[in-house]
Amino acid sequence: MPGSLTPALERLAGRFASMPGIGRKSALRLAYHVLEMDESEVREFADALLCAKESIHICPVCMNFCEGALCPVCADASRDRSVICVVEDSKAVKAIEDLNEYRGLFHILHGVISPVDGIGPEKLKIKELLARLTPEVREVILATNPSVEGEATAMYLSRLIRPLGVKVTRLAYGLPVGATLEYADGVTLLKAFEGRTEI
C-alpha cells in the first residue's frame, strides 16, 4: 500500500511489536507517537534503553538485576540472612519488596523448568542457589509462580535442598492458580506468605 508506512516507521513499529504484550496495532500507535514527541524526548528514550542495558548487571549473590557491586538487598546488613526466598524473576522480587514485610534474602532463578520450551534445570541459577546454602541458612522459601512449571520447579528444588537439612517451604495457595506473582494484589500475596507450608 503506497504511502501507508515509511520504512523507518515500519522498522520502529516492528521493534515495539517485538515487546511482550504489544500487538501490531498498538505498536503502530506507539511508533506514530514517537514522531509526535520532541526530538529531546526521543533522544532521552533511546538513551534510557542503552543505559539500562549497559549499567545493569546481575548481582553475584542473589542473581537479581543491580547497578552496584551487590544489589541493595544483599548489601543491606539488616536483612535476615537465615532465610532465602527463591523466585523466578526480578518482577517477583519487586512484588514482594513492595509489601515491606519480608526481611530475608532472595534468589532469582531466571526462569522455571519447562521441558516444552527446552529449559532444563541446568539453564536456571540453581548451582548458584545451592552454593549459598551455608549452615547460616535455616529456611528456603520457594516462591515460584503457582503455574505447572513453577510447581514442578519448586518440587525439583525441594528434593535437592531437603536432604541438606534445610527447611524448605512453599508459598500458600492463596494465590489464584495460573496467575503470575507480579500481578497479585498485596493482601493475597501477604496471605500466601503467612500461610506458607513446609514441603
Added chain:
Amino acid sequence: MPGSLTPALERLAGRFASMPGIGRKSALRLAYHVLEMDESEVREFADALLCAKESIHICPVCMNFCEGALCPVCADASRDRSVICVVEDSKAVKAIEDLNEYRGLFHILHGVISPVDGIGPEKLKIKELLARLTPEVREVILATNPSVEGEATAMYLSRLIRPLGVKVTRLAYGLPVGATLEYADGVTLLKAFEGRTEI
C-alpha cells in the same frame, strides 16, 4: 523499597509509561524485557527510535509523514488528483490505504478543533488544505473521526470550502460513533466510504 528497582530501570520504565496506552505495570514489564534482550537488539531499538525521528518529515503537499521529497501517495502519478480525503492523522491514512480502494489524494490536519484542549483551527493544517483547492479539485471528502471534535472540524471545513464551489462530502455514519477511524474494520470503513453524503 531497597532493591526493588534500580535507577536506570526506573528511568526506562518511566519512558515506557509516558507512551499512550502503557500503564505503570506494563511499563515495568517492558523495562524488564529490555534487560533480557541481547545488547544488539537494544542498540537496534534505540537506533530505530532515533532514525524514525530524524529521517521522517512532513510531506509539503499533503502533510503526511514521509521520508522522500514527497510522500508516495502525492508522488504517485496514477492517483486521482481531483479528490482530496481530509483526515486527522497518519493512522487514518494507513487505515484507508489498507482498503486498497481509494485512489484519490489525502490531506492530514494533524488534529481536530478542540477548544477544551486549546486547539483552534489555526493550529491545524487548514491553510495548507485551502492552498491545494485548485480548479482541478472536484471533491473534498471529510474523513475526520466520528467524534464530537471530528464532527465539529468537518462542519467548520465544510463552511470554508463549499463557498469555493468544491463538492464537500462526509464519510457515512456507518462508523460506530465515538470510535477512532484507525480501529474500524475494513468492511465498516468501506461502507462508510460508499455511503458518503454531501454536506
